[in-house]
Amino acid sequence: MSEKDPLFEKTISSQPIYDGRIIKVKVDEVVLPNGKTAKREIVNHQGAVAVMALTDDNKLLAVRQFRKPLERSIIEIPAGKLERGEEPIECARRELLEETGYTAKVLTLLSSFYTSPGFADEILHLFVATGLTAGEAQPDEDEFVEVLHLSLEEARQLHAAGDIRDAKTVVALFAWEAKMLGFNHV
Incomplete structure (x- = not known):
């Protein structure tokens, strides 16, 4: 999770979508290593x-x-x-x-x-x-x-x-x- 990693994607915004008992879902907008942006759909889970x-x-x-x-x-x-x-x-x-x-x-x-x-x-x-x-x-x-x-x-x-x-x-x-x-x- 280091910005020194040449493949790191920096989050520029994050939108929560769902907050449930087992998972949370969000959509992050990120800056790619080439400078373009993309959206990432992410599921958070406690493990x-x-x-x-x-x-x-x-x-x-x-x-x-x-x-x-x-x-x-x-x-x-x-x-x-x-x-x-x-x-x-x-x-x-x-x-x-x-x-x-x-x-x-x-x-x-x-x-x-x-x-x-x-x-x-x-x-x-x-x-x-x-x-x-x-x-x-x-x-x-x-x-x-x-x-x-x-x-x-x-x-x-x-x-x-x-x-x-x-x-x-x-x-x-x-x-x-x-x-x-x-x-x-x-």
């Missing part, structure tokens, strides 16, 4: 976490839930948005418990990444959860999920069939595959 929870018998905890923008149910790893001032690791603990009923002895940050930097500032923190203990799920009142325990092969098949398509779960699936291949970064 989120996702949890790649692996059981002792090497199963991935996943949830199947309906996603209105897609008009269908998909399979995802547990995830949710950060509350204001909440630490990502605490959010990961909360979301894992709410969506699956499980708690983890160990939560390790695998990576943090921007989900769609072309139009949004959302950063997602991906955790690996191990040492799991089963309990009772505590979903939000507007959240309906089916908890799944997937082997790596089952997850691969669901990905191939189009049932696993969201970025966080695909990243987790590839990280899990890398771990199974002997890469030690997971």
Whole structure:
């Protein structure tokens, strides 16, 4: 975010469009590196976490839930948005418990990444959860999920069939595959 960056786009005006519970939308007018101006539609988001929870018998905890923008149910790893001032690791603990009923002895940050930097500032923190203990799920009142325990092969098949398509779960699936291949970064 430095004006010393030769690709920096200086904001000359900003117009708020929407201020919602999960996102804010604005349109910024910017000066491009060549001196011309352009408009940028921007979604602001507080950030989120996702949890790649692996059981002792090497199963991935996943949830199947309906996603209105897609008009269908998909399979995802547990995830949710950060509350204001909440630490990502605490959010990961909360979301894992709410969506699956499980708690983890160990939560390790695998990576943090921007989900769609072309139009949004959302950063997602991906955790690996191990040492799991089963309990009772505590979903939000507007959240309906089916908890799944997937082997790596089952997850691969669901990905191939189009049932696993969201970025966080695909990243987790590839990280899990890398771990199974002997890469030690997971």
